[in-house]
Amino acid sequence: MNAVRWWQRAAGLLMVLFLLTVGWKMRAFIWTAVQNAVVRSWYPVWGTNLRDIPDSEEGKRHRLAGWKKQTQGEADPSYYKYLEEQEVRQEYMDFLAQFSGSRLVDGTLLGKWNGLVHGSGRQGGGETDEERLYSAGKNGEKTERANPAALVDSPRLRKKLEDYDYLIQHFFTIHPTASIDRSLMNAETFLSMDLTIRKDEADGPQILIYHTHSQENYRDYAGSDGKGAVVSLGEELAKRLRAKGYQVWHDTTAYDMKSGHLDRSRAYTYACEGVTNLLQKYPSIQVILDVHRDGVSEQTHLVTQIEGKPTAQIMFFNGTSETPDGPIEYLANPCRKENLAFSFQMKWNADQIYPGFTRTIYLKGLRYNLHLRPRSALIEVGAQTNTYEEAVNAMDPLAQLLDQVLTG
Structure with missing residues (x-):
């Protein structure tokens, strides 16, 4: 009899331990169930402890009803x-x-x-x-x-756009090494700035497309003739802009190659020299586009759907010539305001007609040759995880965005 009672007690204790273990493992599920039961049954008279209400449609309705009744205390x-x-x-x-x-x-x-x-x-x-x-x-x-x-x-x-913090949070990403004058970041100023050009008054190239990093490739295409896929992509953009009536000069110089070897350490210096020479040769150039391909983790795929086509997402990149320690005096950037407006107007339009196409505008501390002209943009088209087709599909909406801003 005593032995039976011992085994009964032992079995009971094991069962209690088992239930406690299961309960601990499922504590989140059980707590959510209890919350839902309480909200459904008692919330109308329970109060306004909004932090504890589950984020369900029913919970939201109760929160909306209860919020107006709240007269004291701080909501979540x-x-x-x-x-x-x-x-x-x-x-x-x-x-x-x-x-x-x-x-x-x-x-x-x-x-x-x-x-x-x-x-x-x-x-x-x-x-x-x-x-x-x-x-x-x-x-x-x-x-x-x-x-x-x-x-x-x-x-x-x-x-909402008048709020600097809101503007930065939703439209820009600022690299930790960069800074930007708060007074410069004004959405209304950006949107009201006239960046139009006249197609019918050109006596030479109006738009220059070039590639500081000419050897950048895509997942399934590595370019040809010793030049990366991004150079072929630049020609696709040039074709679309020419079809819209612009005169375009596509510079295919490999600024990141020196003596047959990849050299990115001075690519922006070499590109600055080359582009400056082109501007002297063609003073009619009013728009400069440095077309790149971004580099991301292999798990990231920057793609969206536009008119049923898989399309690489793009990102506008601006140099601030300013760090948290202050302006970089030897990197003067007199075109900074106009170029920020140029990027912002294109992103603003893109967010309305091509949702998901543009990433946030990226700001970094140097100037990246964006000081050479107003209406200059460094554009990252997809990344190494995109296909070349996805990148080419991005050229139609990009050309459309450029045309909208340049024609007003």
Whole structure:
């Protein structure tokens, strides 16, 4: 009898230990279930401990209802951010409803907006849900008929751009070694700056395309004639810009090669000399584009879909000639403001008509030959993990963005 009782006690103890172990392993699941049960049953009279409410649709509805009743205490900052995003979304939806049926907004756009509201994600250098509020103007093949700026030109969104921190967070990435004058970063100034040129008044090349790093390649294509795939890509961009009526000079010089060997240590110095000579030869050049290919981790694939085609994402790159210690005096950059506006206007348009196409504008401390002309841009097209086809597919939307800014 005593032996039986001993085994019963031992078995009971083992069962308790087993349940405690399982409970500890499943504590997150159990806690979520308890939270859901409490929210469904008791939240209306429970209070406003917003931090503990699960991030479900039902939880959000309860939070929205309870927020207005809250008269004291501090809500979770992330919840205020959520409410702010909801307010922006609602304003945008009201705007779309106002123009429903017009040529600016059709069912396709509304469908894309519905997808934005109900789904989110982040891929590579892509954008968050809130950032894509500026991307909802994508209108398929009708982009040339629509006015992209009108789709997001609401007082609420413009007001947010006045906030320096918001502007930097959503449109720029600043390298730790770089700095930028706070007064220079003004979205309204960037958007209002006239960067147009006249196609019909050119007496020589208007646009120069070159490659500081001419040996950069893509996953499945390494170029030809001793030059990397990025040089072939530059010619694809030149063809598209010529088709739009621009006179383009494509410089295929290998500035990163010296005596038959790869030498990137002085590539920007060699490129500066070469481009300066071209500007002296062709003073009609008003736009300079240094086309590159980025380098990322092998797990990163910078790609999006544009008109059904897999398309490499692009990134505009600007040099600030300034570090956290102050301006770099020997790297004067008189064109910094205009070139920041050039990049910003293209990204602004891209976020509306080609959502997901552009990554945030990257700022680094040196000047990267962007001081030679206003309307200069260093453009990273995809990375080594992209295919050449994906990079070529990026040339159509890039040419369109350039044309929109240059024609106003």
